[in-house]
Amino acid sequence: MPATHFEEFIAEALIADREPGLGLRRDELYGLYTSWCLIQKTPLLAPEALWEALEARGINPDSNNLSMTGPAAADYIVASAPDLV
Numbered sequence: 001m002p003a004t005h006f007e008e009f010i011a012e013a014l015i016a017d018r019e020p021g022l023g024l025r026r027d028e029l030y031g032l033y034t035s036w037c038l039i040q041k042t043p044l045l046a047p048e049a050l051w052e053a054l055e056a057r058g059i060n061p062d063s064n065n066l067s068m069t070g071p072a073a074a075d076y077i078v079a080s081a082p083d084l085v
Contacts, residue, residue: 005045006053009036013072016065023064028076029054035079036072 013036014024024032030047037044051061059066068076 005042006050006057008040009033010054010057010059012036013068013070014066015069017067018065020065021063023066024068026051026061028068029061029066031080032068032072032076035075039071039075 013032016023026047030050033050034044054061
């Protein structure tokens with residue numbers, strides 16, 4: 001998959017708005033990525049590919065200031081906690 005695959009995910013589904021180190025965990029990042037891929041109808045790549053892509057862009061998957069945004073965020077939240085809907 002071209003690098004633009006992950007660039008699009010980052011641009012459409014992530015936003016920096018928290019204190020450093022209080023952002024999304026790996027399981028949340030990959031869950032959000034899964035939702036984004038389903039919405040975009042694009043192949044889901046392995047977690048390792050996502051971690052490498054994030055790190056290549058200076059994003060630490062273990063300590064970041066990222067929050068979810070956009071349709072993928074809504075899909076992930078509904079899929080993660082269907083009892084809240």
